[in-house]
Amino acid sequence: MARARLNSGNGNTDELPKTKINRASLSNVGKFLRYLKPYRGKFLLGLFFLFLSSISLLAFPALMGSMVDAAQGQQNLAFIPADIKTIGTIAFFILFFQSFVSFFRIRFFVEVAERTLADIRRDTYFNLITLPMDFFANRRVGELNSRLSADLSQIQDTMTTTFAEMIRQAILLVGGVSFLFIVSAKLTLLNLSILPVIVVIAVFFGKFIRNLSRKAQDKLAESNTIVQETLQGISNVKAFVNEAYEANRYQNSLKAVVNLALKGATYRGLFASFILFCIFGAIVSVIWYGSSLISTGELSVGDLTTYIISSLFVAGSMGSFPELYANVQKAVGATERVIELLEETKEDVSIRQEDNEINKRIAGNLVFDQVQFAYPSRSEIDVLKGVSFSAKAGEKIAIVGPSGTGKSTLASLILGFYKPQDGNILFDGKNVDSFKLTDIRNQVAIVPQDVLLFGGSIGENIAYGKLTATQEEIIAAAKRANAHDFIMGFPEGYHTLVGERGVKLSGGQRQRIAIARALLKDPAILILDEATSSLDSESERLVQHALEELMKNRTSIIIAHRLSTIREASKIIVIENGQVVECGTHYELIQHEAGLYRYLSNLQQEKVDG
The missing domain is CATH 1.10.287 (Helix Hairpins)
Known part of the structure; x- marks a missing residue:
């Protein structure tokens, strides 16, 4: 029984899989190596010092053998003096030289690796946050975080240590074996x-x-x-x-x-x-x-000494290759996964703030014309089937219907998270494709049922709606959202940390901060996705007052669970099974005895009375 659930508790999850090194994997490594290009000068210097370090290390066996022979009055090698003191001096000089070049080898390789990895991390993260919502719908956060941490750390280890060590051990192996043949x-x-x-x-x-x-x-x-x-x-x-x-x-x-x-x-x-x-x-x-x-x-005793020390070098080099090769395999696998992320198709948004300013204003007129949509991961299931409705600038349009009928999908389409397979979405009479994606999102705000706050301060979370907002603007938005009083009740006021995902605040407090954030954004179109459905009566009252302030003079799309909150809507759209089945005001729809809206209204009234 536990075997089926083993993956969730497997002790091997920290071990990165290895990838066979072939032409395709080497091609991915080649794409990765372009990040080395800006630092190729220091990289080549690092290789030069690595070569000097490895070659100088090969001199020690010969010097030790010559020292043993010199102690017996013999000369091991013609180019090395038969004098113990001279040989010892040469050995210490080479040791100093070895230390000197090793410092620069390590310094250059680490600098190149760190700067290269910083560039890769930056591009990977930038690419990640500009990917479409469909990508995130099919990936787990843990998997994506692993690519930014474990995979890139493995590549970093390979670049800073494994790669240099492989070259070093290869020089020692080739040089050592050659020297062994020369000795005996x-x-x-x-x-x-x-x-x-x-x-x-x-x-x-x-x-x-x-x-x-x-x-x-x-x-x-x-x-x-x-x-x-x-x-x-x-x-x-x-x-x-x-x-x-x-x-x-x-x-x-x-x-x-x-x-x-x-x-x-x-x-x-x-x-x-x-x-x-x-x-x-x-x-x-x-x-x-x-x-x-x-x-x-x-053979002389010194030759044998030289041979034994050189053999230890060769044996050490050979013994290190399996582990080094395994690390390279892991790095190649990590490279493939990161390259996949870098080559994903991005949305048309920029990581430069100035590129995302509003170019084309939206007055707030919205039209859905025979929109048909299915999520890419479930393309065989149509969520919306020819949905049509319109909202004039400043109108309050409510969307109601049973769970799973596509109400929240409408919000995702308005925000441009997805594109419909058929039909048109129009802003101010113009097709959605005639607007930049950033223009739409800059002028559409959403207050969801489950508000996500970032782990900073209350002030920072409100300012997320307008990054250039002054403290006075933040406070003004909070007052309009009925949030100022409870914020000032905290010892640190607007500098109060909200905790991860806003856990230190109640649901009603999080909702009012989200409303203040939306007010600061000042959108042309507002989406309220069941914004009060999970609140108690007192919190709902405070939030409802804040929402009324937020909806003033802007087009509001209210996705509602509690029908009592939408009675004053300009128009109510009733959706069932992805289709619009009714449309009208509350008083018009409540007259339809066999209508779905009246049935849902009566059902909720029975729950209240019960």
Whole structure:
């Protein structure tokens, strides 16, 4: 039972998936690399210092070997003096040089990576907030946040560390192997003869053990899910006397975790033993065979010392490549997901505030002409089926009907969140397509049922309706919205923080702040989407007064659940199953004995009387 819900509690969610590196993935990486272009000078400098750092590191084995031979009065290499003091001085000089170039290598690579990632983060975020509503309807916020955090962090790690380390280890590997052949071809051939076997076994064994560890983590996540579900539904567990069942379910899950963990420990122990045997076996073999070469005069003690130290460099380089390659795979996968986001089709809006000023004014006349609409994610289901109605500037038009009939969809279409598949929407007699999207949204305001406030101050949330508003304008809007008194009741007044999503405020307070925000925007068309349906009587009274102030001298589209709030509307549009079934004033519609509006009105009256 818990298996089906495992994804919600899986312990592996933090591990980014790896992507096979192929032509398509490399093409995406190529698109990503264009962000390096402005910083290519510093990037090339970083590569230069990386090369110097790696090459200078390869000098240490030769110097250590020469020092050992110099101690015995021999000269290891012709170009290195047979003097311990001189060799030590050279070693410290190279060490200082190594430290010097390493500083600049790290400094340049981190600077390039940070600046590049900042550009990518900026473009990704800018692109994200300009995508159409349909995109967000089909994505989870957690998934999008992951692309801006986990995916880009993986790319950042690759650019700052993995990429440079791969180049560094490649130089050490190639240079080290070449140096090993120079020191002793026979010892190198001995190592290379057994190395492929060790590598192949290690790779396959390591993959098998990782799979076992992943299964154990999955099982542990499943057991954690059982605990979470049981505690969340503890009242049901107790009501049905199923404590023993849940305890048994958890115990069986833990047994499976233990069994997998023990199996993994067995194989890990065998793997560790094998690796230790191989490592020390290789060392013993090199020293054994090297000693025999020393005894025959083919190799000096210093040469053997140089060979062993160089071998450690080579072994370290080879051992680091699997992990580095895995990180590159993760980064390639992260790159693909971010590129997908960057290549999504945007709305016609700009991230420059000055580009979004109003160019064409709307008086407030609105017409829906045979509008047909289905959400892109459910294209087979028509939400609106030939809806037609009109609103003159300054009129109050109410939209009523049963739940799920498309009332809120009308608000989304007016705001340009979606486009109808058929029919026309007209502002002041002109098709919606003749207006810039920003012109429409700048002149249409919405007060929804569930008001979302940002986590800043009350003043900042009101000013969201007009970013250039002065403190006097903010206070004036709050007074008109019946919000000033309760705001000043807080110790910090307009500087009071509202908390995440406005949780520190009541529903009525949030609604009045939203109304003040809309008043500050001063829209030509106002949409009230069931703005008072979730409020108590006292809050509804205060909010209703604020709404009446807000609706003055502007076209108002009132999507209503409580019919008592729309009796004074200029026109009431009744929608059922995506179609307009009635239209008229309250007094006209209430006369239709078989009408839907009268039925809904009587139904609500019965609830009040009951």
